Amino acid sequence: MNGTINALTRSLNVFHLAGSACNNCDIEILDALTPAYDLERFGITLVGSIRHADLLLVSGIFNRKAAIRAKEVLAQAPKPFLVVAIGGCPCTGLMFRDSYNWLRPPSDYMRIDAYVPGCPPKPEAIISAVVKVIEGLRSGALIPRCLQNDGTIPEDLAPGMADNA
Amino acid sequence: MSKRTIIPIGPYHALQEEPEFFKLHVEDETVVHLDIELGYNHRGIEKLSESKTFEETIFLVERICGICSTSHPIACVQAVEDAGCINVPERALFIRSAVGELERIHSHLLWLGLAGHFIGFNTIWMWAWRFREDVLNILELISGNRNHYGMMKPGGVRRDINRTDIPAVRKLLDGLQDPIKMFRDAVIQDPLIHARTKDVGILTREMAIAYGALGPTARASGYDIDVRRDHPHAAYAMLDFDVVTCENGDVFDKVVVRILEMFESIRIIQQCLDQLEKVGGPIDSNPKFVPAGEGIGHYEAPRGEVFHYIRSDGSNRPIRHKVRAPSFMNVPTNRETVLGATVADATIILAAVDPCYCCTERMAVAVDSHCGERLLDSRDLIRLSCEKTDRLMAQTGLCGPSLPNY
Amino acid sequence: MGKDHISKAVRKQLGKSVQGFWQKSDQRIYLDIEARALEQASHVMLDEFGARFQIATGVDTSAGIEVMYHWALDEEGCVVTLRILLDKTSPKLDSIALICPAAEWIEREMWELLGIHFDGHPDMRHLLLADDWPEGNYPMRRNHEATS
Numbered sequence: 150m151n152g153t154i155n156a157l158t159r160s161l162n163v164f165h166l167a168g169s170a171c172n173n174c175d176i177e178i179l180d181a182l183t184p185a186y187d188l189e190r191f192g193i194t195l196v197g198s199i200r201h202a203d204l205l206l207v208s209g210i211f212n213r214k215a216a217i218r219a220k221e222v223l224a225q226a227p228k229p230f231l232v233v234a235i236g237g238c239p240c241t242g243l244m245f246r247d248s249y250n251w252l253r254p255p256s257d258y259m260r261i262d263a264y265v266p267g268c269p270p271k272p273e274a275i276i277s278a279v280v281k282v283i284e285g286l287r288s289g290a291l292i293p294r295c296l297q298n299d300g301t302i303p304e305d306l307a308p309g310m311a312d313n314a
Numbered sequence: 315m316s317k318r319t320i321i322p323i324g325p326y327h328a329l330q331e332e333p334e335f336f337k338l339h340v341e342d343e344t345v346v347h348l349d350i351e352l353g354y355n356h357r358g359i360e361k362l363s364e365s366k367t368f369e370e371t372i373f374l375v376e377r378i379c380g381i382c383s384t385s386h387p388i389a390c391v392q393a394v395e396d397a398g399c400i401n402v403p404e405r406a407l408f409i410r411s412a413v414g415e416l417e418r419i420h421s422h423l424l425w426l427g428l429a430g431h432f433i434g435f436n437t438i439w440m441w442a443w444r445f446r447e448d449v450l451n452i453l454e455l456i457s458g459n460r461n462h463y464g465m466m467k468p469g470g471v472r473r474d475i476n477r478t479d480i481p482a483v484r485k486l487l488d489g490l491q492d493p494i495k496m497f498r499d500a501v502i503q504d505p506l507i508h509a510r511t512k513d514v515g516i517l518t519r520e521m522a523i524a525y526g527a528l529g530p531t532a533r534a535s536g537y538d539i540d541v542r543r544d545h546p547h548a549a550y551a552m553l554d555f556d557v558v559t560c561e562n563g564d565v566f567d568k569v570v571v572r573i574l575e576m577f578e579s580i581r582i583i584q585q586c587l588d589q590l591e592k593v594g595g596p597i598d599s600n601p602k603f604v605p606a607g608e609g610i611g612h613y614e615a616p617r618g619e620v621f622h623y624i625r626s627d628g629s630n631r632p633i634r635h636k637v638r639a640p641s642f643m644n645v646p647t648n649r650e651t652v653l654g655a656t657v658a659d660a661t662i663i664l665a666a667v668d669p670c671y672c673c674t675e676r677m678a679v680a681v682d683s684h685c686g687e688r689l690l691d692s693r694d695l696i697r698l699s700c701e702k703t704d705r706l707m708a709q710t711g712l713c714g715p716s717l718p719n720y
Numbered sequence: 721m722g723k724d725h726i727s728k729a730v731r732k733q734l735g736k737s738v739q740g741f742w743q744k745s746d747q748r749i750y751l752d753i754e755a756r757a758l759e760q761a762s763h764v765m766l767d768e769f770g771a772r773f774q775i776a777t778g779v780d781t782s783a784g785i786e787v788m789y790h791w792a793l794d795e796e797g798c799v800v801t802l803r804i805l806l807d808k809t810s811p812k813l814d815s816i817a818l819i820c821p822a823a824e825w826i827e828r829e830m831w832e833l834l835g836i837h838f839d840g841h842p843d844m845r846h847l848l849l850a851d852d853w854p855e856g857n858y859p860m861r862r863n864h865e866a867t868s
Contacts, residue, residue, distance in 0.1 A: 169355050173380025173461045176424065183443040197693040214850050215354045244374050247365060248358035249859045250849070268462055269380070356848040361859055396748065526773050526822030539772065544794040545747065610748060610790065610799055612774070621790070623777050636777040643822060 153229055154293065157203050158283045160192030164202035164226075168219050168255070169245075170209030173269040174236035178206055181272040188276065199223075204231045204279065207259060210238045212250045220258050229293040231286075233263045233278055240264045260294035336648065336664055343656045348649050363635035368394055368468055368604055371632060375622070376462050378639065381421045384413050385615030386622070386637070387466035392547055392611025393624040394468040394632075398604040405590065406470035406597045407549040412483075412586040413456065413465050414548065414613070415579040419490065420449040421616035422572040425668045426497060429569065432661045433510050434700030434714075438501070441717055445493045452486045455479055470598030480587050487580050494576050500715035502570055507715060509706050511566035515651040515663030518563055525647045528618025528640040530571040531667045535563030541614040548613075553585050565666040572668070603630065615640055617668050641669045658702035661695045726769075726798055727751070733764045749800045750788075755813055758789075761802055762816045765791045771800065773822040778834040780862045785811040785836060789823075806836065815841035833860040 167175050181188045182195060196202055199222055211219055237243040239255040255261065265278040285291030335354075339347035359378060363371045375386040388410055395402060423446040430438025450460040456475055457463035465471050475483070501507050517527065522535040532539055540557040542550040558574040560567035606628035612621045618640030625634040644667040652663045690698070707713060727749045731738045737757030742750045753761055765771040771791035779786045785806040792799055806813065815838035817824040827838045828847040835858040838844065846853065 169357055171377045171380040171383075173377075173383065176380055177461075180443065180447070183447070184440055185444060185447045210357060212354065212357055214356075218354075244366075244370075244377070245357045245359075245362065248362055250356050250358045268377070269460075271460065353846070353848050353850060358859060523772075524821045526820075539794050545792070545797045545799070608750075610801070612792075612799075619774070619792075621774050623788070623790070625779065634777070634779045636775070638775040638826075642775070642825060646821070646825060 154286055157229060157231060157293070158286050160194075161203045161279070161283075162196045162201050163193055163204045163206060164196055164199050165206045165208070166199070166219060166222065168207070168209040168211030168215035168239075169251075170236075170238060174208040174238070174267075177269045177272050178208070178235060178275060181275055186272045186276065193279070199226050202226055202230055204233065204282075206233055206235050206275075207239050207255060207261070208235045210242050210245045210248075210251055211255050212248070213252055216252055216255070216258065219255070223259060226295070228295050230295055231262045231282055231293050232259055232295070233265060233282060234259075234261045235265050235275060235278075236270060237266050237268045240266050243268065260297070262291065262294050336652075338652070338657070338660055340657055343658075345652050345655050345657065345660060348652050350645065350648070360635055360637055363632055363637075365631065367630045368626075368632065371635060372466055372468075373464065375637060376464070378637065380461055381424060382417070382615045382617065382620065382639070383462050384417045384465060385613050385620045386639075388414055388548065389611040389613040389615075389620040389622040390624070390635075390637075391466045391468045392613065393609045393622040394604055394611070394626075396609030396611055397607040397624050397626050398468070398601065398609070399607075400469050400601045400604070401599050402470055403596045403599055404549075405474075405593050405595050407552075408586040408589045408593065409471045409475055409597065410466065411549040411553065412475065412583050412590070413453070413463060413471075415582045415586075416449055416453055416456075418579045418616045419576050420446045420453075421668075422576050423449070425572060425616075425665075426501075426569070429662065429665060432665050432696055432699055433507075434703035437717055438497075438715065441493070442497065445490060448486055448489060452483055455482060467598065468604065469601040470596070472598075474597050475587075475590055477591060480591060483587060484584070487583055490576075490580060494573065494580075496717060498573050500717050501573065504712075504715040506703065506706060506710070506712045507569075508566065509710070510659075510662065510703060511569060512564055513562070514565045514659050515655060515666055516562060516564045517647050517651050521647065521650045522563065525650075526643045527647050528643050529614070529616070529668075530568055530575065531618065531644045531647060533557065533559040534567035534571045536561045539619075541612050541619045545612060547611075549586060549589070550582075552589070553582050555582050565662055568666045568668075603628070617641055618644060641667070645669050656702075657690070657695065658698045661692070661699045726793065726796060726800065730764065730769070730800060733768055734761055737761065747798050749798060750803060751800065752803045752805070755804050755806060758802075758804060759814050759816060759819070762789070762820055765800065765802075766820060769793055769800075770795075773820050774799070776823065776826045776830065778830040778836060778860065780808070780834060780860060784808050785834060787813065787830065787836065789816075811836040812839060813837075814839050817841055817843075832858070834858050835861065 165178055234240055242254055245251055263278055263282050265274055267274055335351060337349035338345050359374060363374055366374055372387045372390055375390045376383050378386050423442045427439040427442035453463055454460045457465050457473060465473060517535045519536045522532045522537040536559055538559050543557055555578045558571050560570055604626045606626055608625045610623050612619050620640060621638040623636040624632050627633045648664055652660055655663055724743060727741055727743050737753045738751055740752040771793050774790040774792050777788045783805060785808050787804045789802045790799055815827055817827055825847055827841055828844060830836045831838060831844060832846050832849050
């Protein structure tokens with residue numbers, strides 16, 4: 150296994166990127182660090198800067214304002230990194246899909262490696278997803294999508310506004 | 315010459331380097347002005363509600379906020395019931411109050427943990443959230459989910475609290491008494507907590523009234539309002555409880571109000587359980603339609619009054635649904651409370667109104683008032699706050715709240 | 721009804737500005753007032769009744785843009801709603817933000833979502849929508865199509 154990818158399978162630095170979330174998923178992510186679940190015993194820690202991140206946990210639908218910022222922020226993450234979408238919102242937009250303030254699903258501009266549906270997913274589900282991703286990396290079944298240049302990220306996130314005018 | 319700088323207090327979960335929720339303008343170490351910017355969470359829920367049926371919109375409003383996740387549904391169903399003059403069976407009223415008070419306990423514990431974290435006591439954070447898990451387990455027992463319980467519907471509730479589950483709920487409540495007393499004694503009497511929170515971020519009663527402040531933010535300033543007592547709804551008219559108020563309106567008083575309210579919540583839930591063991595009957599009046607009309611529902615969420623207005627034209631969808639969360643009234647009070655504060659105190663002052671966590675997404679930012687350059691983000695501000703606690707510890711020899719080996 | 725002393729007192733203070741009223745219940749009173757009476761009515765609610773401003777609701781209706789100001793009388797356990805109907809082509813009201821700071825944010829929201837202009841507002845700018853939101857595009861107007 151590639152050395153840098155190997156590094157992703159150990160003691161992950163996790164960065165939490167929330168966009169227009171109700172915060173239930175965000176709190177369940179933090180719950181995973183509290184004594185009941187205690188992710189830190191696996192060497193997994195929450196970091197405050199995306200520049201130190203190995204794994205991004207993404208929550209919320211990312212409305213217009215948040216989506217444009219998120220794209221800029223993601224550009225700063227050092228490769229390789231993994232993106233895991235937490236909760237139904239970044240997966241499908243859930244019941245906010247028809248909102249006038251929502252442009253496109255996060256999967257359009259974030260290369261997402263795994264989805265954890267739920268509203269919110271329980272901390273066990275979040276931990277299970279992270280474990281599956283690590284196992285996928287170790288077995289070679291999963292290659293971080295940030296390393297795959299499949300040209301699907303749109304340059305312009307704002308065209309949806311024209312539909313509103 | 316004093317140097318004016320603006321300090322960004324970025325969020326705990328930062329969208330890094332973004333225009334943040336709060337922009338602090340600072341001269342030397344003192345905050346002289348506060349800008350507040352919203353918009354990163356706006357999902358257009360009121361408009362979306364017009365395309366949902368009355369039952370669907372309950373699920374929509376539940377997701378306005380993850381922590382007040384039953385408060386919005388209760389206010390919403392009450393608005394629909396007010397609009398349609400729909401009755402609610404007595405058993406359902408007790409279930410509504412019980413679930414609402416369980417939410418109040420876990421919300422206040424969540425806030426207590428975050429407040430501890432912001433001033434450098436991570437033990438408080440871990441302990442508070444550990445006991446919060448017990449409350450979430452009970453909510454999962456009752457409703458099937460730790461959060462977003464899906465319990466409310468116009469006309470009643472969707473699930474009963476089974477008599478066989480009541481002993482487990484009572485056991486939880488009994489088990490919470492000692493930990494909350496532990497927090498009360500450790501936090502309220504601790505001189506280091508006093509040093510960090512007393513006379514910090516004062517919101518006067520006059521300002522609380524002028525801004526229409528709500529919930530513990532208002533009650534800590536001596537503004538004695540509580541929707542449960544003033545506009546009885548759910549089962550509150552049939553229950554015995556006290557409304558907790560303080561006088562100074564500082565961060566300390568906001569802590570005290572929230573901790574003592576948890577005892578009241580336990581009292582309320584115990585009374586609801588007593589009634590649920592005696593009162594039988596349906597949990598849903600099963601309304602088949604909502605006649606044309608308009609209604610208002612308001613409920614005392616953990617952060618204060620949640621207000622919903624519904625207008626119906628006799629179809630199965632609202633033609634207008636207004637939602638007002640308590641933070642909409644409480645967050646602007648920060649303009650008063652953070653002025654004159656030091657940078658190190660800014661984080662705890664802004665957090666003290668307990669903005670619905672989705673509002674603390676990107677708490678604050680500071681930029682240089684002369685050149686607009688970003689100086690500090692939220693992590694820096696939390697760090698400054700923790701460093702202040704460390705300095706106080708070194709100066710005084712105090713070591714902070716002592717949480718016994720529980 | 722037990723609470724008609726409130727609607728009587730409010731109507732007495734507001735005089736001819738009150739164009740209609742409906743006491744739905746002891747807890748819910750609705751009064752229709754003229755737009756130009758808004759500031760005086762707000763003073764009456766704040767100063768005479770010690771009411772708490774809860775929020776304002778704007779509604780786009782076929783008759784015009786309706787704005788409701790919801791006031792809580794906490795000691796009476798009652799909500800008094802003052803309703804104003806504005807012309808849809810040019811909906812305008814006086815801002816009450818300077819006498820009631822609690823109204824400052826909701827007036828900004830009603831401007832950006834419904835296009836109501838508040839004369840004298842101390843800080844009118846976008847509250848929830850991005851600053852580059854197209855001018856004249858008011859999402860809560862009825863003819864606005866949601867993005868899908």
